[in-house]
Amino acid sequence: LAKTxxxxxxDSYEGQEVNITCSHxxxxxxxxxxWYQQFPSQGPRFIIQxxxxxxxxxxxxxxxxxxxxxxxxxxxxxxxxxxxxxYCLVGDIENDYxxxxxxxxxxxxxx
Amino acid sequence: xxxxxxxxxYLIKTRGQQVTLSCSPISGHRSVxxxxxxxxxxxxxxxxxxxxxxxxxxxxxxxxxxxxxxxSRSEMNVSTLELGDSALYLCASSxxxxxxxxxxxxxAGSRLTVL
Numbered sequence: 001l002a003k004t005x006x007x008x009x010x011d012s013y014e015g016q017e018v019n020i021t022c023s024h025x026x027x028x029x030x031x032x033x034x035w036y037q038q039f040p041s042q043g044p045r046f047i048i049q050x051x052x053x054x055x056x057x058x059x060x061x062x063x064x065x066x067x068x069x070x071x072x073x074x075x076x077x078x079x080x081x082x083x084x085x086x087y088c089l090v091g092d093i094e095n096d097y098x099x100x101x102x103x104x105x106x107x108x109x110x111x
Numbered sequence: 112x113x114x115x116x117x118x119x120x121y122l123i124k125t126r127g128q129q130v131t132l133s134c135s136p137i138s139g140h141r142s143v144x145x146x147x148x149x150x151x152x153x154x155x156x157x158x159x160x161x162x163x164x165x166x167x168x169x170x171x172x173x174x175x176x177x178x179x180x181x182x183s184r185s186e187m188n189v190s191t192l193e194l195g196d197s198a199l200y201l202c203a204s205s206x207x208x209x210x211x212x213x214x215x216x217x218x219a220g221s222r223l224t225v226l
Contacts, residue, residue: 034214043115043201043217044154087154101146101154 004088009106018075020105022088025069031091033064033071038085038104047086048073075107083109113138115204115218123224129190132221136183136204142166143185144215145177146201154201160185161207189223197225 005023012018024033032051036044048055050062050071061074075082085104116135124130136143144167145157156169160179177187183204189196199222203215 036215041199041220041222043203043220044215045217046214049214101156103153 004090004102006086006088006102006105008103009108011108011110012078013110014079015077018078018082018107018109020073020075020086020088020107021070022073022090023070024088024090027068027090033062033068034089035060035062035073036087036089036101038087044087044101078107078109080109080111083107115202115216117200117202117218117221119221120219121222121224123226124192125226126192126194128192129188130192130223131186131188132200132202132223134185134187134202134204134218136185136202137216140204140206140216141183142205142207142213143179143183144203144205145185145187146203147171148199148201148220149197157187157200192225194225197223199223 010018032049034049035047037047038044048057048060048062050064052064052068055062063072073086085106087101087104089101115137118133134143142159142161144159147155147157157171157175158165158169158177159167163179163181174190177185179185199220201217201220203217205213205215207213
């Protein structure tokens with residue numbers, strides 16, 4: 001069973017808001033939800049992390065419902081430079097903390 | 112504060128050879144984890160080291176090995192290279208081991224091409 005499930009791809013236009021939902025039905029009590037962004041031929045970069053409710057930083061917002069079985073990364077007013085792969089990462093306690101990134105969501109922003 | 116440094120950035124090897132990749136974590140970070148990234152398989156966990164001990168290992172053959180030194184620097188080695196080993200190898204460091212609330216900081220990666 002996949003630890004997290006995300007859409008494979010999403011298309012958007014400059015200036016729009018992009019929302020990516022990640023499902024993590026088996027999230028454990030101690031797990032945090034962390035999102036990373038990756039550009040081609042670079043390592044992933046931390047975007048935001050949360051445990052419950054809502055977290056906001058200068059780059060994005062993270063919405064986590066009360067049951068924590070999913071989370072939504074919100075990118076406000078995207079630009080062409082936001083075209084990247086976005087990964088949702090949840091602590092994998094059941095597998096001795098082996099970190100599973102999944103396939104990620106490829107976000108393409110068009111002019 | 113210097114980031115995670117991986118060397119070499121690019122390398123080309125032939126089948127049957129072996130390769131060693133190096134990773135210098137952020138100062139103060141004690142955990143180093145390695146990942147293999149290929150177009151078909153995405154980001155796959157190789158292993159994690161903390162305090163010079165391998166804490167976790169992914170589903171890779173024994174040809175893939177690693178170690179961590181007392182200064183937290185880490186190396187990974189791939190012996191008897193196969194064409195399928197061509198990939199971007201990423202190293203990440205964090206303050207503590209495991210996941211949970213730990214934030215990973217990745218290096219730029221080492222691009223290995225096996226001919």
